[in-house]
Amino acid sequence: MERTTDEDVPADAPEAGVPSRRRRVAARTVTGAAFLLVLVALVAPAEFARLAPGAFVRVPIEGVVGVALVLVLPAKARRYAAGAAGAVLGLVLVLKVLDIGFDAVLVRPFDLVLDWPLLGPAVEFVKESSGQAGAVAAVVLAVALAVAVVVLTALSTLRLSGVAVRHRRPASWAAGVLGTVWLACAVLGAQFVHGVPVASRSAAVLAYDHARQVRTSLNDRKEFAKAAAVDGFRDTPSDKLLTGLRGKDVVLAFVESYGRSAVESPQYAPQVGAVLDQGTQRLRKAGFSARSGWLTSSTAGGGSWLAHATLLSGLWVNNQQRYRALVNSDRLTLNGAFHRADSRTVALMPAITRAWPEASFYGYDTVYDDRNLGYRGPRFSFATMPDQYTLSTLQRTELAKEDRAPVMAETALVSSHAPWASIPRLVPWDQVGDGSVFNGMGKGYDAAWPAPGRIRAEYRTSIEYTLNTLVSYLETYGDKDTVLVFLGDHQPAPLITGPGAGRDVPITIVAKDGAVLDRISGWGWQEGLRPGRDTPVWPMSAFRDRFLTAFGG
DSSP: OOOOOGGGSOTTSOOTHHHHHHHHHHHHHHHHHHHHHHHHHHHOOSSGGGOSGGGGSOEEHHHHHHHHHHHHSOHHHHHHHHHHHHHHHHHHHHHHHHHHHHHHHHSSOOOTTTOGGGHHHHHHHHHHHHHHHHHHHHHHHHHHHHHHHHHHHHHHHHHHHHHHHHTHHHHHHHHHHHHHHHHHHHHHTOEEETTEESEEOHHHHHHHHHHHHHHHHHTHHHHHHHHHTOOTTTTOOGGGSSGGGTTOEEEEEEETTOOHHHHHSTTTHHHHHHHHHHHHHHHHHTTOEEEEEEEEOSOSSSOHHHHHHHHHHSSOOOSHHHHHHHHTSOOOOHHHHHHHTTOEEEEEETTOOSOOTTHHHHTOSEEEETTTSOOOSOOBTTBSSOHHHHHHHHIIIIITOSSOOOEEEEEEEOTTOTTOOOOOOOOOGGGOTTTGGGTTTOBOTTOOOOOTTTHHHHHHHHHHHHHHHHHHHHHHHOOTTEEEEEEESOOOOHHHHOTTOOSEEEEEEEESSHHHHHTTGGGOOEESSSOOTTSOEEEGGGHHHHHHHHTOO
16 A cells, blocks of 8 residues: 655645644643653652742753653553552642642641641631622632643543654653763752752652651640640649739730841841830830740741640640630640739730630630620721721720729730731820721722732831730830730741741730849840840740749749
């Protein structure tokens, strides 16, 4: 049978070769897409800060080994192996996406065992901003995309294995060359992006790390229970607790996203440092002294409740499982210690908009939240009300009363919460009232995030606002029996800090009574509102015991 050439086809005949050429082009396009999907799954970094074009110019050793195996396995085994490997690689890609998301927000990878409860708040965030239908659509789309990635990656590896077998010699040559390149790059430590080696084994390492983390997480409940069983203050008599603060009103204020970066990073330190230094001078003029140090938070980027629980309980609470175990226990917290020492304990939590069962664990006498704080002003993006209103309400409803017990008040100051889209201005304290004075300043919950070129400046402005509010509050209402402890709950997300910022947060104790600060003279803390670069750093979980020891009988 003779082979027909293009010259044999009449000029007016249908172009029989066109469909064939189109099929070849389509087939090559599909193969190219399959190759790119598998390559991305193999080499994509799992850290948000390392997502750059150069991070994808890498040689994955898993791919080289995969080609070698495909070429030596029999046909049936090859199909099973390629399909299974593709499905696993698809799961790895889904896990990488989760890791990137968690790294961008919480500065850590996703935990396959302990982090599923955190997806609920993410859905709630979508619901608040886009409604119930938007939240349902987002969940359905996310699940569909995850399934599609696994299926498409499995189909891609099957297709590529078939191509490799049909072109055995070029595939063998390519595997040999790439294996040699990988080895050379591994020896030389070649990198196009810092921390992302050209000789990639990231997929295998990620799978191994997460498998190891699963084992650790499964044992975490037992480890936490062992730590919680040790409590040197559980049986301390009430008359021996906090004797150094009897008669004092103690305000413990968590400042949202107030991290070490705000104090030391060149893009924030000049302005924030000036606020702290000026605040030190203003408070000194008003008769107050201050000491400042560093704590390492149990979380970063978010999860404020984990930091609150860590500081108050003296236990390292860095996941939701530990948090649930803690709030269902009888652990003595700082709040509980003040309660046993005959202080009235209150909480002011303006970001809480619904029932808060955990409040019973902390043992507050009264909880003020968004539903009963009486605010009549505008919302400020995430913040339901300005920090100045929160502190004004504390003064009006609790501290201004006569013939009362000493008060221990815990509050979360949320004006510096992401997305920093709406920041209040200080007003005269006698004009705060029901918050109507803030009309015209705020924006709704769904306010757009500041532009990329502005967001860091807005973050800095929010921190300056809250610090100035605290200083002004003490100037206006503080007296010889006032003790203010304020600290950051965690560092903001890497979008604000940049990569590798750490988890340290500033903490400051302010008092007019010199005897209060004498109690902590051995801590090595820096005088004033700004901790020194070399000031000691403690785990946040160490604070409860150090505080109860310093101010105990």
